Amino acid sequence: MTQTASAAVPKLTPEERNALMVSRYIHGETLDAIGQDYGVTRERVRQIVSKVGGNLAAESRQKRLEMRQSEAKAMAEEFMAAYGDIARAAAANGATRAETIARLGLIYPELDPELAEATLRESDISFDKRSHETFSKAVLEAGLYFLAGSELRLAPDPQFAAAHLDFDLMAELAGVLEQGTATAEDIATILGIIGAAKRHIAEHPETTITGSRYDDLRDELVPALGWESRRGSTPWPPTRQTLMGRYTYWNSALESVGMAAAKKGRPPGLVKFTDRLYEKAIRDFVAEMHTQGSHPSHQRYADWSADMNLAGHEYPSSSSLRNYFGSWSAALRAAGQEAVSELSSKELIADKEQTAAEPIVGAPASPGEGTVRCEICTHEAWPIVRGLQPEPAEDAKIWPAGCVVTEDMPDWHCMAPDCGWEF
Numbered sequence: 001m002t003q004t005a006s007a008a009v010p011k012l013t014p015e016e017r018n019a020l021m022v023s024r025y026i027h028g029e030t031l032d033a034i035g036q037d038y039g040v041t042r043e044r045v046r047q048i049v050s051k052v053g054g055n056l057a058a059e060s061r062q063k064r065l066e067m068r069q070s071e072a073k074a075m076a077e078e079f080m081a082a083y084g085d086i087a088r089a090a091a092a093n094g095a096t097r098a099e100t101i102a103r104l105g106l107i108y109p110e111l112d113p114e115l116a117e118a119t120l121r122e123s124d125i126s127f128d129k130r131s132h133e134t135f136s137k138a139v140l141e142a143g144l145y146f147l148a149g150s151e152l153r154l155a156p157d158p159q160f161a162a163a164h165l166d167f168d169l170m171a172e173l174a175g176v177l178e179q180g181t182a183t184a185e186d187i188a189t190i191l192g193i194i195g196a197a198k199r200h201i202a203e204h205p206e207t208t209i210t211g212s213r214y215d216d217l218r219d220e221l222v223p224a225l226g227w228e229s230r231r232g233s234t235p236w237p238p239t240r241q242t243l244m245g246r247y248t249y250w251n252s253a254l255e256s257v258g259m260a261a262a263k264k265g266r267p268p269g270l271v272k273f274t275d276r277l278y279e280k281a282i283r284d285f286v287a288e289m290h291t292q293g294s295h296p297s298h299q300r301y302a303d304w305s306a307d308m309n310l311a312g313h314e315y316p317s318s319s320s321l322r323n324y325f326g327s328w329s330a331a332l333r334a335a336g337q338e339a340v341s342e343l344s345s346k347e348l349i350a351d352k353e354q355t356a357a358e359p360i361v362g363a364p365a366s367p368g369e370g371t372v373r374c375e376i377c378t379h380e381a382w383p384i385v386r387g388l389q390p391e392p393a394e395d396a397k398i399w400p401a402g403c404v405v406t407e408d409m410p411d412w413h414c415m416a417p418d419c420g421w422e423f
Contacts, residue, residue, distance in 0.1 A: 021045055022053040026060040076119040083108070083116070088125055092333055097127040124295075126332035135238055138169040139176060140246055141257045142194050143237030147217045148209050148259065149197030156192025160199050165191060176236050201258050208260040211240045211250040245327060278324045279334060281305070281315045286335040296335075298328045371397055372412055379416035 012020065017038065024034050031042035031049075038045070053060070080087075083104055090100040101116045120127070135143075161170075174187050182190070201207050222235050240250065247253040251261035285304055289296040302318035309315060316324070325331035371380050385398045399413035 018048050018052045021048050025049045025053065028064075072118075075115060076122070079115055079119045080123065083111070084123070084125075087120060087123075088336075091125050091127045092336065095127065097121065100127065126329050126336065135176065135236065135242075136172060137246065137256075138166060139173050139236065140238050140243055140253075142169060142173055143218075144209075144214075144243070144253060144257050144259070145194045145197040145201070146190060147214055147221070147237055148201065148207065148257075149193040150217055150221065151209055151213065152197070152200065152207070154193060154196040154200060156189050157196035157199060158188065158192045159195075161191045161195025164198070165195055173236070198257075205258055206260050208254060211244075215240045241327075278316060278321060281321060282325070282331045282335045284315075286332065296332060298322065379414055381412040381414045384411055384413050 021034050021038065025031070025045070031045045035042045035045045086104065087100050090103060095103065097117075097120050100120065101111075101113055104116060105111050105113060170191055173191070177187050177190065218237050218239065222237070243253045244250060247256060254261060282301075285301050286296045288304065289300065294300060298318055301321065305315040305318060305321075321331055322328050325334055371382055373379070373381065380397075382397045382399045385400055399415075
């Protein structure tokens with residue numbers, strides 16, 4: 001025992017000393033403080049407390065744990081009282097948890113970021129988890145160019161890339177790839193292929209790639225070339241889901257880089273279910289989960305909707321719902337921002353049946369004789385007319401499309417300014 005310890009503690013037998021250690025620990029003193037007084041390590045104190053203290057020491061440890069949990073809960077409640085509404089508003093606007101904490105830290109310098117992270121992680125706020133914000137729009141589009149070039153087996157075109165690719169894109173993409181395992185030679189090759197693809201698409205605007213083929217290529221290339229990020233973030237090229245998180249529709253992503261729209265089957269939603277029904281589905285589900293005290297997860301929706309469909313109350317599938325909103329977190333945010341609809345289950349079925357009975361393709365849509373409804377947005381679509389035609393009447397509902405005619409060309413053009421889908 002040290003001189004300092006001898007002065008602080010009277011001479012005791014080993015048994016008396018051990019009993020005092022246990023007593024002090026039970027009454028709230030730390031292992032470090034007790035060890036310093038007796039000139040032993042905190043580990044030795046822990047061994048003595050465990051051996052001599054028995055049930056009393058175990059109960060004390062449990063009380064300490066409960067006290068720490070209570071303190072943590074109080075701090076979390078205090079944090080949510082001060083910043084919870086702001087965090088919810090940021091999440092409703094599409095912010096991630098990390099972005100929300102960064103925003104709060106800039107405005108409230110006194111904020112404890114560790115407390116914010118722990119509290120918001122355990123909260124019921126649905127932050128955006130999509131990864132499309134990881135990359136800029138230019139870097140997302142570069143992924144499309146790269147995989148399209150890989151599909152076409154284009155040789156790198158370093159001359160075109162050096163002369164025509166945007167320098168900010170080149171620098172940003174290089175920084176992204178350097179976070180993984182790409183070498184300088186890899187980066188030069190990638191930029192060369194992007195340049196070759198960009199040139200090819202400019203010369204051949206009919207070039208396209210389906211979403212499933214894009215994902216297949218990405219799944220082959222990313223692990224083969226070792227571009228997984230060491231930080232665990234989403235590796236480049238982005239996934240199809242990431243691109244659709246930014247553009248909503250796959251064809252919109254293709255058109256952003258000048259490629260032709262891919263052929264596709266029935267579009268997600270709006271053919272079988274209306275906007276109203278998708279929004280009601282997520283609201284009903286969230287309300288039911290709140291009633292049960294359960295977290296509204298994607299898997300729970302899949303189970304819940306299956307049960308509801310068996311009971312005759314038809315709801316969209318979990319994948320359809322997620323595709324409609326763009327992501328599961330976006331669906332939850334939509335449910336949190338708006339009041340729960342007062343539609344009954346009978347109204348839900350009636351609305352669905354009415355929607356299913358409406359003409360979608362090939363039947364006249366009101367208003368306008370000889371028009372149909374768009375497959376995507378249900379707006380009025382006009383027939384596409386090709387070849388040399390006399391000057392149409394001013395009120396004629398046709399869409400002139402030139403003289404070139406090939407197989408499998410679309411017949412209708414949607415007249416919605418923000419859609420323009422041809423089918």
